Amino acid sequence: MRIKTISLSWFRGAGDRAILNTDLKNVVVYGSTGSGKSSFSDAIEYVVTKGKIIHLMHEYSGSRQEKGTINTHAPAGMNPTICITFEGDGSIDARIAPDGTPSFNGKPEDLVDAIQAWELERLILRQNEVAAFVEKTKGEKYSVLLPLLGLEYLEQAAENIIKLSQSVEEVSELQTKTANLNVLKQEANKYFPDLSEETVLKVLQSIAKDYIKGTIPTKLQLLVDTLSETIKQRADSLTPEITRHALVMKMDEEDLPAKLETMIEAEDKILGKVDTLLDSHIEILQQASKYIDKLGGDKTEVECPACGRMIRTDEFDKHVQGELQAFKDLCSDRDTAIEARRALRSSIRQVLAFAKDDSISSWLDLEKQKELKEALGKVSKIDEKEWQDTYSSEDKAILCKAIPVIVEHVKTAVATVPPSTQKLIDDSKVIEASKKVTSISVLKEQAVVTCGIIQALNSGESQIRNSIRSRTSKIIQTISSDIQALWSRIHPNEPIEDVKLYLPESTDKSIDIGLRFYGLEQPSPRLTLSEGHRNSLGLCIFLALARLGDNKRRPIFLDDIVSSLDRGHRGNVTNLLLQDLTDRQVLLFTHDREWFQELRVLLPPNNWKFLVLKPWSNPSFGLQWSVSEDTFDDARSLIDQSCESAGNCVRQIMDTSLAIASEKLKIKMPYARGDRNDHRTCIEFLESIVSEAKERLRREEASSWKICQDPIGDWKKAHDLIISFANRASHTGSLVPAEVENLIQACEVALGRFKCTECGTYIWRADQVSQEIMQCRCGKIQWRYG
C-alpha cells in the first residue's frame, strides 16, 4: 500500500501546511540538520501507534505527548492534523486536541485498523535506532523479535497457561490439602498400616463382635456408622466416674509437654536465625539496587554483595538464590512454629473443655486435686487471650510451670482407670481413625484430579514453548540468510562473515546475533564490531525483518541511517536500494548532501522522487520545501549570516555534483599525484566538461545531430563566477550578497544543463555502450564518449 501524500499542519516541525507528495514513487528527502524532515516519520509513527511517538516518551512531553507533538508556535484554536493518503484513494486523518488527545478517521473506515496493525519495528528505522537492536540483551532481542516473527501470541498463550496452572494450584489449596492428607495418613497408619478398605473392614469387624449382637455389617461405611453409634451409646450410659476416667485418659493423650517443648524449640530456632538474616537481607536489597543500576551499562559483571569483588552476573544470581533459599528455610521454620503453637493451643483447649465436664469438675473440687485445679485455672487465663497470635514469654513461663503439674495429676488418675474403660476408649480411637481413612481417599482423589490438571497445563506450556523454539529457529534461519546476503552487499570482501540470528542453547526466551570475525566464531557482535559495522548490521536486520512475511506492500521509512558510513559503504547501501528493495516504497530522509547528490544521479527518476527541504527558519513558518533540487537553498540561507559561508557552500555543492557528472560522462581527467585525484575541484571538472562538450554534446534538430552550445555557455559562466566569487569566499572573505546570489543562480543553471529540457532526465540516463553514446530518456540530447 503505497503512500501518496503526507500532509502536516502544526504537527511537530510543520507550520500551517506541509505536504510530502510522493507521486506513489520512492522518495529521497534532503534537509540540513533541523530542517524538520523527521516530522514525516513521526507522523506515520503517530498514526500507527495510535497517538504515541517513542522518542517523545519522557517526563517533559506531557501525559499525551501534547508538548512534543504540537508545534510550539501553533496559533490558538488550531488543532494539529496529519493526513496520509494512499494509492487507491484511501486516506487517514489524525486530529490532535489541545490536550494531546488524538482522533483518527479512515476512508474507508477499516483503513485505520489496517494501518494501525503495521509493526513499527518493520516500518521506520531512525539514525538512533540503527544499532540499538544489535546492542540489546538477548532477552530484549527475544521480546522485540517475537511479535515481528508473528509468534507473540504463542508466548502469550504459554504465559497464560502457566499462570492458569498456578491458579489451579492456588484455588484447589493443593498444598494445604496435601499437608492435611499427610497428617491424616500418619494418624490412621497407627491402626491401619496399609490404609486399605479391606484392612479397615477386618479390624472393625473384629471390634464389632464385642459391641454388636447379631449380623455384623459387611459394608465399611455402614459398619463405621453402626459401631460409632453403639460405642457412643455405651459411653453415654457409663457412670460419671467412668466418664471421668475416659476424659482423664483423653487429657493425657493430648501430650501437652511434648507440644509445649516442640513449640518452644521451633520459636527459639526462628529467633536464632532472624537477627542475622535481617542484616544480610538489607545488604542484599542494597546490592540489588546497585545491580539494577548496572543493567544500564555493562551487564556481564556486578559487585558481589558478600565480598565486594566484581563477579559475573550468573555467579551473583547464585548468591541471590542462596539468600532466597535461606529465607525459604526461615519461612519453613516459621510455619513449623505456627503449626506447633496451633497444636499446643488446640490441645490446651481440649484439656480445658474436658475439665468443664461435670464428672471432672466435681473431681477437681477434691482437696487432693487442688494443685491441678489451680494449674488449669492459670492455663485457662492464658487461653482467654484469643487476640494473641503468639504466647508471650510470661505466658510460656506459666505454661512451663503449669503443664507438668497437670500432667502429673492426670497420669496418677490414668493409672487408676479400669481395663474395661480403657478398651472402650481404645476402640473409639480405632473408629475415629477409620473415619480418617475415608477422608484420606476423598482428599487423595481430589489431589489426583488437581495434579492431573496441573500436569496437563504444564505439559501444554512446555509444548507451546517447544513450538515457539522450533518455529523461531526456522524463521531466524530464513532471516539469517537474508541478513548475511544484505551484509555481504554492504561489506563485500570483508572478513566478517556468517552473520546470523541464533537461539542460545543455555537460556530460554533469548535470541542473539552471531558472526565469524576473521575466521573466529563470535557469540555477539558487541565483542568485535565497530560502531559503523554495528550500524550496518542494524540496517541489515531491519531490512531483513521488513522483508519478512506478508509486508511487501508496506512502505519503509529510513531516517538518516548512513551517518556513520563512509562514502564507499554508502554507495553499497545505494546499490541495495536499487536492487534489493525494488518491490517496496522507500521513504528515505538524509541530511548528507553528498549522498543525496549521488542518489539523485544513481536512482532512476521513474521510480524515485527527490525533494529538498529549506533550512529551518522559525517554528511559525515550519518546514518548507525548496524549489531547487540541488540544495542551493542551504547556501541561500547563509547569505544573511555570512556571504563567505554561502560561497563556500556553493563550492561544496559544485565540487560534489560535478565530480559525479564527470564520472557519469566518462570525462578524461589528467592524472594527478597521490590523493590529489580525489580532491579535484569543480573548476577542474568544469574546464574538462566544457572542453569535451564542444565535440561530444549534441542535440537533435530537424532529424540531424548538432553540437549543443547553450549548456556550454552556462557552464563557462558558472566556471568564471566560481573563480572570481567562490575563490574569494574561500580565500579573501570579501563577498557581498548580490555576488553570492549571482553565483548561486549561475551554478544552479549550470547543473540544470545536465538535464534534457524536454524530458527532464540527465544526459547519462541511457548508456548505449555498443554505440558509446549516452542520452536522456527521450533521446533528444546525446553525449558521445567513444
Added chain:
Amino acid sequence: MVGNEARNKSESVQDILCSSLTELAEQNREAYDLLVQKASEGFFEQHQTRGALKKLATQLLNMAETRESENED
C-alpha cells in the same frame, strides 16, 4: 485478512493443546473439553487478568468435583 490470521493462530494453539493434553482427555474429559473450547475461542492468545485465570481454574476444579459427586450418586 486480520480475521483469518487470528483464526489460524487460535487453531495453532488449540492444536498444540489437543496434542499435549491427551492424558487429561482420558482422566478428566470435562476439564479437557473446557480447555480446548477456551483455546478455540482464542482465550489463551490474549492477555488475561489474574481474575479471569482464577475463574477458569475454579471452573476446571468444579467440573471435577461435580463429576465426583455424580459418580458417588
